[in-house]
Amino acid sequence: MQPQAVIFDIGNVLIEWQPERFYDRVIGPERRRALFAEVDLEGMNIRVDGGAHFTETVYALAEQHPDWRDEIRLWHDRWIEMAAPEIPRSVRLLRALKARGVPVFALTNFGVQTFDDIARPHYPFLSEFDRAYVSGHMKVMKPAPEIYQRLEEDCGFDPRALLFTDDRSDNIDMAASRGWQTHLFTGPQGWAGRLVAAGLLTEEEAT
Structure with a gap:
């Protein structure tokens, strides 16, 4: 048919859609690997794709990981650079x-x-x-x-x-x-x- x-x-x-590439460029591969190992960014993104509010979800996770707060917020604040x-x-x-x-x-x-x-x-x-x-x-x-x-x-x-x-x-x-x-x-x-x-x-x- x-x-x-x-x-x-x-x-x-x-x-x-290559978030790892974005983070490698912005914070370096070593820190990116540590970030992705310690913080469930994929799970956060799945919640957003499932209908959770983007800003609230990303910022809430950032507050749960104060050592990575700025890096996690990049997922929100510079998202369009990852989707490019x-x-x-x-x-x-x-x-x-x-x-x-x-x-x-x-x-x-x-x-x-x-x-x-x-x-x-x-x-x-x-x-x-x-x-x-x-x-x-x-x-x-x-x-x-x-x-x-x-x-x-x-x-x-x-x-x-x-x-x-x-x-x-x-x-x-x-x-x-x-x-x-x-x-x-x-x-x-x-x-x-x-x-x-x-x-x-x-x-x-x-x-």
Whole structure:
């Protein structure tokens, strides 16, 4: 079946997301390793992506670790530097699909404030999706089956007609188990090739 709609993950598909790289640059690799070993920054980020308030969550964790207060607050105060840069060819593919009239959705683990108040104003293409399914708003995250089911129920397409790309294999595996067509994103070149092979873009449009 030729795909009738395309679904993009955002982090590491349209925008690079490398917090470790940011901290290595700002505080150095040795202190970054110590910070990440002592403070559960990943758990904090998961809470935000699940719908917790961004500022309150980051600042509360900072107060729990006074020795790392300033470094933890960087996650909030300079967040856009971690969510950077955009991946230009992926953005071009998104826009080429839109120009072709192909419905394009986002399915992303992303906080409410980070998506609405920071990322979307900074990256205009994040407002170009036909629909954006954002975990913080939905209060459920990939790869939980519920978020996929809710997208299916809302978008109106047969799951077999959906083509989804994500950089995480667990997210891809869940989508595939529901009958979605999938592509594990390892770079825009491979994703472009998949879109061409699916008959959604020409070689020229996918450059």
